[in-house]
Amino acid sequence: MRISTRSRYGMRLMLALGINENKKPVFLKDIAQSEGISEKYLSQIVIPLKARGVISSFRGAHGGYLLGKPASQIRLRDIIEPLEGDFCLVDCVKSSDICDKWEECATRDIWNEMSSLLLNYMDEFTLEDLIKKHRFKH
Amino acid sequence: MRISTRSRYGMRLMLALGINENKKPVFLKDIAQSEGISEKYLSQIVIPLKARGVISSFRGAHGGYLLGKPASQIRLRDIIEPLEGDFCLVDCVKSSDICDKWEECATRDIWNEMSSLLLNYMDEFTLEDLIKKHRFKH
DNA sequence: TTATATACTACTTAATTGATAGATTAAATT
């Protein structure tokens, strides 16, 4: 069970935008190059993040990307969820129509609790925390 | 990011073996039928669980399967890990040769911590706990 | 109006998932 590269690249992208001291928008080309990621692939990843509001963009010459809101208001969940699709370990956590043993199933509780562990973490941890972690390492 | 059906089926299989009051081995056929899972598919899932020691088997007529050890000594990790492969959200959590920014990468810490949350849960929670949960519901 | 960079759409390739099918082996029963 692995996180998709979309989420991993997306996280690195958001960190790159977050540590951008400049108020000038950053070119995707530059992030792609410095992170060693395909620019075309990154340009697809950006879309759902923009839809979620954590990224804002500017088209045309001198365009680029900025954080859509302060890093302290961006939860990891806001980054991972749009890229990973709705985040739960099994489908029956979300809807009960899939399985006729939904009510009585003890194993569902397990997957449910494990999903919650991750969701809680992603809700509490913000991009600002990630940036601090990064600065501490550098 | 979903748990594979292998793990889900494996968990239900282990619970079925766990609530088997009889000391007689259980036929895979019967579990497959009552759980609505392909017997052939289940027979593949059983192999890595047996290798891990959480299942013991008996061939031939009146054969079948039993728990390999007391349910209290079977951690969820012993069920999920053999079926899911080594359990971590990104490869760079395990080995550092994949990425040349291993040391300095702050995002890796995120995936690392999320992986640990799940592993800790799976280490603490046992099949016995799952069985209790099941009995409570029935 | 030209250069630049984002936005959109379609396609491709490889890997993984979730099975199915059939032959083989071991043990108990007849």
Add this chain to the structure above:
DNA sequence: AATTTAATCTATCAATTAAGTAGTATATAA
């Protein structure tokens, strides 16, 4: 000893998903 039973082994397959490419359209600054 022959037969039945059920686990074990090996191979294959179809569908889906993941990961990435390619090309066009659009908006904006100079």
